[in-house]
Amino acid sequence: xxxxxxxxxxxxxxxxxxxxxxxxxxxxxxxxxxxxxxxxxxxxxxxxxxxxxxxxxxxxxxxxxxxxxxxxxxxxxxxxxxxxxxxxxxxxxxxxxxxxxxxxxxxxxxxxxxxxxxxxxxxxxxxxxxxxxxxxxxxxxxxxxxxxxxxxxxxxxxxxxxxxxxxxxxxxxxxxxxxxxxxxxxxxxxxxxxxxxxx
Amino acid sequence: xxxxxxxxxxxxxxxxxxxxxxxxxxxxxxxxxxxxxxxxxxxxxxxxxxxxxxxxxxxxxxxxxxxxxxxxxxxxxxxxxxxxxxxxxxxxxxxxxxxxxxxxxxxxxxxxxxxxxxxxxxxxxxxxxxxxxxxxxxxxxxxxxxxxxxxxxxxxxxxxxxxxxxxxxxxxxxxxxxxxxxxxxxxxxxxxxxxxxxxxxxxxxxxxxxxxxxxxxxxxxxxxxxxxxxxxxxxxxxxxxxxxxxxxxxxxxxxxxxxxxxxxxxxxxxxxxxxxxxxxxxxxxxxxxxxxxxxxxxxxxxxxxxxxxxxxxxxxxxxxxxxxxxxxxxxxxxxxxxxxxxxxxxxxxxxxxxxxxxxxxxxxxxxxxxxxxxxxxxxxxxxxxxxxxxxxxxxxxxxxxxxxxxxxxxxxxxxxxxxxxxxxxxxxxxxxxxxxxxxxxxxxxxxxxxxxxxxxxxxxxxxxxxxxxxxxxxxxxxxxxxxxxxxxxxxxxxxxxxxxxxxxxxxxxxxxxxxxxxxxxxxxxxxxxxxxxxxxxxxxxxxxxxxxxxxxxxxxxxxxxxxxxxxxxxxxxxxxxxx
Numbered sequence: 001x002x003x004x005x006x007x008x009x010x011x012x013x014x015x016x017x018x019x020x021x022x023x024x025x026x027x028x029x030x031x032x033x034x035x036x037x038x039x040x041x042x043x044x045x046x047x048x049x050x051x052x053x054x055x056x057x058x059x060x061x062x063x064x065x066x067x068x069x070x071x072x073x074x075x076x077x078x079x080x081x082x083x084x085x086x087x088x089x090x091x092x093x094x095x096x097x098x099x100x101x102x103x104x105x106x107x108x109x110x111x112x113x114x115x116x117x118x119x120x121x122x123x124x125x126x127x128x129x130x131x132x133x134x135x136x137x138x139x140x141x142x143x144x145x146x147x148x149x150x151x152x153x154x155x156x157x158x159x160x161x162x163x164x165x166x167x168x169x170x171x172x173x174x175x176x177x178x179x180x181x182x183x184x185x186x187x188x189x190x191x192x193x194x195x196x197x198x199x
Numbered sequence: 200x201x202x203x204x205x206x207x208x209x210x211x212x213x214x215x216x217x218x219x220x221x222x223x224x225x226x227x228x229x230x231x232x233x234x235x236x237x238x239x240x241x242x243x244x245x246x247x248x249x250x251x252x253x254x255x256x257x258x259x260x261x262x263x264x265x266x267x268x269x270x271x272x273x274x275x276x277x278x279x280x281x282x283x284x285x286x287x288x289x290x291x292x293x294x295x296x297x298x299x300x301x302x303x304x305x306x307x308x309x310x311x312x313x314x315x316x317x318x319x320x321x322x323x324x325x326x327x328x329x330x331x332x333x334x335x336x337x338x339x340x341x342x343x344x345x346x347x348x349x350x351x352x353x354x355x356x357x358x359x360x361x362x363x364x365x366x367x368x369x370x371x372x373x374x375x376x377x378x379x380x381x382x383x384x385x386x387x388x389x390x391x392x393x394x395x396x397x398x399x400x401x402x403x404x405x406x407x408x409x410x411x412x413x414x415x416x417x418x419x420x421x422x423x424x425x426x427x428x429x430x431x432x433x434x435x436x437x438x439x440x441x442x443x444x445x446x447x448x449x450x451x452x453x454x455x456x457x458x459x460x461x462x463x464x465x466x467x468x469x470x471x472x473x474x475x476x477x478x479x480x481x482x483x484x485x486x487x488x489x490x491x492x493x494x495x496x497x498x499x500x501x502x503x504x505x506x507x508x509x510x511x512x513x514x515x516x517x518x519x520x521x522x523x524x525x526x527x528x529x530x531x532x533x534x535x536x537x538x539x540x541x542x543x544x545x546x547x548x549x550x551x552x553x554x555x556x557x558x559x560x561x562x563x564x565x566x567x568x569x570x571x572x573x574x575x576x577x578x579x580x581x582x583x584x585x586x587x588x589x590x591x592x593x594x595x596x597x598x599x600x601x602x603x604x605x606x607x608x609x610x611x612x613x614x615x616x617x618x619x620x621x622x623x624x625x626x627x628x629x630x631x632x633x634x635x636x637x638x639x640x641x642x643x644x645x646x647x648x649x650x651x652x653x654x655x656x657x658x659x660x661x662x663x664x665x666x667x668x669x670x671x672x673x674x675x676x677x678x679x680x681x682x683x684x685x686x687x688x689x690x691x692x693x694x695x696x697x698x699x700x701x702x703x704x705x706x707x708x709x710x711x712x713x714x715x716x717x718x719x720x721x722x723x724x725x726x727x728x729x730x731x732x733x734x735x736x737x738x739x740x741x742x743x744x745x746x747x748x749x750x751x752x753x754x755x756x757x758x759x760x761x762x763x764x765x766x767x768x769x770x771x772x773x774x775x776x777x778x
Contacts, residue, residue: 058432059422060421060422060423060429060433061421061422061436062421062610065421065610065611065612066518066609066610066611068611069517069518069611070518091432092428092431092432093426093428093429093431093432093433094432105612106517106611106612107517107612153735154735155675155735155736156518156519156520156609157520157675157736157738157750157751158735158736158737158738159738159739184340184341188433188436189435189436189438189439190432190435191431191432191433191434191435191480193479
């Protein structure tokens, strides 16, 4: 009887964890969002690109403020490779105006997509700012989810040992399998009204 | 299936469902936390990311099930620690005190650190209900692998779950029932009451008094607590930084000493804030105090200074690592003065992380110091001006030079800083000189790839003194600090314990009531250094780290500010103090 009882628990536990985030290999659904300047961006409209890189952002998060310059560097490095780089703001508190101000103040130089209803972010399984999503337009598969590199944190004096994002893009461009597809990402937790914030 | 079995299955399913609603179940994520153990040492769950698994056990003094579980886990620890499994106990019982927990630890002698969860916030979120219950967490993804009893009869649940995890195999039995002593948790079933906590009357005023000094427009904090929407948006983050003791930036172990510049939230405030966030950060009704209050931040809170010193102009880049800036600035005065107060006006408040001001500059190994040289004052964000007790003062001699160590942080945006230091003078010489005792070891050498290397330095007071404040100082690798007094009669007292030293916050701990140390008292200042990869601030764990002024080198440097308790018959020749 004990054995049955335990089996039941295992099954239930697995069921409870089923509503998980998007995993590498999963397809990303199409979406259309406007950016801080009012321009519209449709994911599936980027089908001619070799990759789409999305990084989550919120105003006032120190980690993402340090991450944006690192992302810009990578964008510049791959400038000839036709890769789309986008920021995604999943918050309820930031407005088009305040995001526009932050983008100018910190010289983002990247579109910030405003996900006012949080629906896109919920479907991507966004947890924190500074999370990178690399999407392959061939089949719209998520190929990498995690931080830009292993330095990103509150501090930035550590040298980089793993360039996760560059490595993922290199592999994708070369048509090779990615060595690392998912890494736990530091960043500021995002408030989602329907999500449990107490584990 | 027999009827009996059917009933059993049904009951099990029901029990699991009930458990799933309140407790963490296998597969659920465990949020990060930091707690101090019975020895005053700090432990952060996610620091253990170099481990494969972490075994957490609910412990309670005097509970037989808990003692028996601790004994079993102690044996498992012998076997599994070398394979990358860390064992920690968590005591969430309100009746257990740090002293009684230390006694229990000595009794069970399990060598497993017992984390003191006196606010019960961690026990609540882990879903601990009974002492002796075990939670195994996968340290590679922070998900629960197993919860329940250590074992039952021939079933070695914890050992089996660890074996499976170490072999990357699925855990067969992920949840069992634990029948240990119940933990009284009065807040556990009060979620309805937590949803009624008033943002207007409780939360906003708490944030106003503890946080807004920095979390305001122009403050050093990266975001502003300017409205309910902002606070709600950052509420999961507030919960994380409070649980990990990153914020508020106050790092003294509350078990020792009372400090006048304590920036922490009280225990009740912390519980209320976290429970409000866990209830979904409800707005409730009433006006939003954070949008209404427009506090005036005075330029010089003590009035116009008698002398303003401009520090050098400094251009701060958008990113990168900025070395400590060391500046020498001439004292323009042509006569000696006594300083009663010091204040700072940061130019780029968002970037200036601290200034340590001295007369004569920071101590350099081997260099001779003028008797008038020494500490002056520190600036850290949110700090009050230094006001020296009325009967003492700091002598600033004509021709002396000011030394400044300035630490800037980058925030993604370029800026320019010109900070001002304001000095306030005394009308006449004080009775006592405000003194500094320095405890330093310039020969420090911190081994590479070491998580906890301890070094110390001591100072013996040859006269009876009145101690005002304590200041531990280290760089990126400093991880914990302690000041311990050994009195002439031999007994020892912890004056200050900093379980988690944070180099970004160069705090001077000002005693609420200055303490008297009799002549012959020796104070030992010790610093623990974390020169491992697990220290996320560490620029190079492979380096043997020597003494140096820069952050990539290290210092063992502690300061005690004090005065002699009694007047001296022989006044200082160079000063006009009565002392």
